[in-house]
Amino acid sequence: MTKTAFLFPGxxxxxxxxxxxxxxxxxxxxxxxxxxxxILGYDLLELCTSGPPEKLNSTxxxxxxxxxxxxxALEKLKQDSPEVVEACSASAGLxxxxxxxxxxxxxxxxDAALRVVQVRGQAMQDAxxxxxxxxxxxxxxxxxxxxxxxxxxxxxxxxxxANFLCPGNIVVxxxxxxxxxxxxxAEEAGAMKVIPLAVAGAFHTPLMQPAVERLQAALADVDIVxxxxxxxxxxxxxxxxxxxxxxxxxxxxxxxxxxxxxSIQWLIGEFGIESCYExxxxxxxxxxxxxxxxxxxxxxxEA
Numbered sequence: 001m002t003k004t005a006f007l008f009p010g011x012x013x014x015x016x017x018x019x020x021x022x023x024x025x026x027x028x029x030x031x032x033x034x035x036x037x038x039i040l041g042y043d044l045l046e047l048c049t050s051g052p053p054e055k056l057n058s059t060x061x062x063x064x065x066x067x068x069x070x071x072x073a074l075e076k077l078k079q080d081s082p083e084v085v086e087a088c089s090a091s092a093g094l095x096x097x098x099x100x101x102x103x104x105x106x107x108x109x110x111d112a113a114l115r116v117v118q119v120r121g122q123a124m125q126d127a128x129x130x131x132x133x134x135x136x137x138x139x140x141x142x143x144x145x146x147x148x149x150x151x152x153x154x155x156x157x158x159x160x161x162a163n164f165l166c167p168g169n170i171v172v173x174x175x176x177x178x179x180x181x182x183x184x185x186a187e188e189a190g191a192m193k194v195i196p197l198a199v200a201g202a203f204h205t206p207l208m209q210p211a212v213e214r215l216q217a218a219l220a221d222v223d224i225v226x227x228x229x230x231x232x233x234x235x236x237x238x239x240x241x242x243x244x245x246x247x248x249x250x251x252x253x254x255x256x257x258x259x260x261x262x263s264i265q266w267l268i269g270e271f272g273i274e275s276c277y278e279x280x281x282x283x284x285x286x287x288x289x290x291x292x293x294x295x296x297x298x299x300x301x302e303a
Contacts, residue, residue, distance in 0.1 A: 005091060006101070008093035009066060062121070063117050071103060076301060102246070133158070138170050139194070166288040167292065219251060274296070278299070
């Protein structure tokens with residue numbers, strides 16, 4: 001039997017209009033949005049389908065929105081190709097998407113995970129508001145080159161490598177002034193592109209420390225069980241079975257780099273997956289996969 005992995009997107013994949021078709025055509029998808037409205041205290045479906053964009057793109061809203069829309073897309077796949085869902089061998093999610101992967105793998109329940117995601121989004125938004133910061137994608141340079149640039153640009157501020165997405169695509173994260181300093185340095189070093197990301201702040205750095213205590217408290221209230229299939233952690237690019245270890249890694253995830261390229265390489269090289277499905281809004285993960293392994297069959301189930 002073909003080994004298949006389900007991959008779930010993270011923040012940045014959202015767009016106004018997502019979830020509308022699923023909610024209107026699939027009762028189980030609509031049911032997820034209805035449950036979400038009760039938990040969140042606002043009409044998530046209306047926000048996803050109508051915006052406004054600046055509200056949907058805020059961290060406090062985009063994280064719950066992507067979580068629910070991705071699971072709504074999963075309901076579509078369950079309806080159309082139940083055999084594919086039943087045969088899925090492993091899963092992973094990019095940053096926020098790891099929570100979606102955990103729910104799919106049965107490690108967390110939908111309602112409880114959404115409550116954690118809501119706290120996570122609000123806490124990360126508040127931490128971002130407290131310290132002007134951001135993230136910058138550096139394209140076309142290798143890790144050693146970007147590390148050298150980070151050392152040059154950091155000064156007395158916070159700046160570090162935050163996302164290892166695929167070969168030639170590394171995101172740095174830190175204080176706003178340091179992010180501004182690294183842009184011309186990267187361009188001078190030959191980067192193909194240097195793109196400031198439309199995010200609230202310096203995710204996956206110590207600047208998110210104020211969010212950790214709130215996230216810890218939220219996770220402490222959630223029952224986490226051993227996933228029924230491997231879910232690869234962003235923190236160390238390995239799956240874990242112990243619920244206490246999973247809880248700790250989810251807490252560390254907001255402070256530490258996202259090892260996405262390493263996670264995919266583990267799935268391919270160590271676990272032996274032979275195909276992938278990107279489940280949720282956008283096609284960000286498909287684009288990253290093209291740089292990691294062009295030969296791997298890849299399908300998208302969009303929200």
